[in-house]
Amino acid sequence: MKNESIKLTRICMLNYYAWSVIADVETPDTLVGGEEVQHALMTRYLARAGYDVTSLVGDFGQGDLETVGGVKVRKTFRPHAGVPGLRFFTPRMSRTWTAMKAADADVYYVSCAGAIVGIVAAFCQRYNRRMVFRLAHDNDCLPDKLLIKHGRDRMLYKYGLRRADRVLAQTDKQVALLKQNYGVRSEVAGMFSDVPDEILPMAGRVTDLLWIANMRAFKRPAWFVDVARLVPELRCEMAGAAHASEPKVFPVVKEAAATVSNLRFHGGVKFNATGKLFANTKIFVNTSATEGFPNTYLQAWANGVPVVATFDPDNLIARRGLGAAVADAAGAAAAARALIADPAAWQACSARCRAYALELLAPEVVAVPYLAALMGQSVEDSR
Numbered sequence: 001m002k003n004e005s006i007k008l009t010r011i012c013m014l015n016y017y018a019w020s021v022i023a024d025v026e027t028p029d030t031l032v033g034g035e036e037v038q039h040a041l042m043t044r045y046l047a048r049a050g051y052d053v054t055s056l057v058g059d060f061g062q063g064d065l066e067t068v069g070g071v072k073v074r075k076t077f078r079p080h081a082g083v084p085g086l087r088f089f090t091p092r093m094s095r096t097w098t099a100m101k102a103a104d105a106d107v108y109y110v111s112c113a114g115a116i117v118g119i120v121a122a123f124c125q126r127y128n129r130r131m132v133f134r135l136a137h138d139n140d141c142l143p144d145k146l147l148i149k150h151g152r153d154r155m156l157y158k159y160g161l162r163r164a165d166r167v168l169a170q171t172d173k174q175v176a177l178l179k180q181n182y183g184v185r186s187e188v189a190g191m192f193s194d195v196p197d198e199i200l201p202m203a204g205r206v207t208d209l210l211w212i213a214n215m216r217a218f219k220r221p222a223w224f225v226d227v228a229r230l231v232p233e234l235r236c237e238m239a240g241a242a243h244a245s246e247p248k249v250f251p252v253v254k255e256a257a258a259t260v261s262n263l264r265f266h267g268g269v270k271f272n273a274t275g276k277l278f279a280n281t282k283i284f285v286n287t288s289a290t291e292g293f294p295n296t297y298l299q300a301w302a303n304g305v306p307v308v309a310t311f312d313p314d315n316l317i318a319r320r321g322l323g324a325a326v327a328d329a330a331g332a333a334a335a336a337r338a339l340i341a342d343p344a345a346w347q348a349c350s351a352r353c354r355a356y357a358l359e360l361l362a363p364e365v366v367a368v369p370y371l372a373a374l375m376g377q378s379v380e381d382s383r
Helices: 002-008 019-023 034-048 088-103 115-127 151-161 172-182 221-230 249-257 271-279 295-302 313-320 329-341 343-360 363-375
Strands: 010-014 052-057 065-068 071-075 107-111 130-134 166-169 207-212 236-239 263-267 281-286 307-309 323-325
Touching (some): 010 088, 034 107, 034 271, 034 363, 052 088, 107 115, 107 363, 115 151, 130 151, 166 172, 172 313, 207 271, 249 263, 271 281, 281 329, 295 343, 313 323, 323 329, 343 363
Parallel strands (some): 010 052, 010 107, 052 071, 107 130, 236 263, 281 307
């Protein structure tokens, strides 16, 4: 039965900025975040599993149709093409619609709140195709806190959210919030992550504390600069690119980081380069006020790295002993310092992180709810 589903089901996934992660290239105007990484990892897994997968991305100078790792990649529109005020309709919506039609898929998948959710929903209704949407942030469930600028786009998001055939969430908290605020039912689906076969012991790791994220205000990167100041005896590293929606955050943080002698500021790095950073660090620090389920947590745990964070999805860090949940920069500094000062405690925490990754981050485990949603089956039927 599963083999028949693989042969018959054509899947199209949309993520505008995913090209740089899929092809492992640097492109101008690229915003790479957790959803771009998830898109690349998921399309790669589905292609390896034998599914016919098309990825729709932006036009960054690549060919109209390319194949990478078994995934067919179609481009849509250039980042700044079109006349302001009209570019939403052409080329953005028109070329996305054309690319979806060319993909000729049975089911269309999109994640992250935005106008694209409504566009995909309208396409699927017009051509009688299935649609799966996954939440990417807690704010996707909060109408008054949506990370969407225009009222038009908010309306399109609401339209698409309520017309998706299946909605997936990252956490139980998101499931509850979506039901409460939109009246939409959803199911929890985990996140994809690469899990290395071997990891370094504590003594082999040269970095004490690591911070990685896009430079956005809600991620509070300046807090990590404060953390580094509070632990001058520890070697700290920080990586992250400027975000187009908040360009002023990056230079301010970069300037502040330059005043801290024990802090190395990398700036933006390609996703494939982040693996080495995680492999060589002892503790990962997250300072966000809000999130969904950060990919960086998964990368950390896969490398046996405890997470010290101000955001704890579904209290997972605290419940499973995967690091420390803290309230502020001072708490993060104290928790990190204490853990590094006690190698036995660090080793025990690292072992729990690694065990969690090996148990729950295996791609065949993570894929179960996604395949169920894409195939229109129950989770039990997809196993």
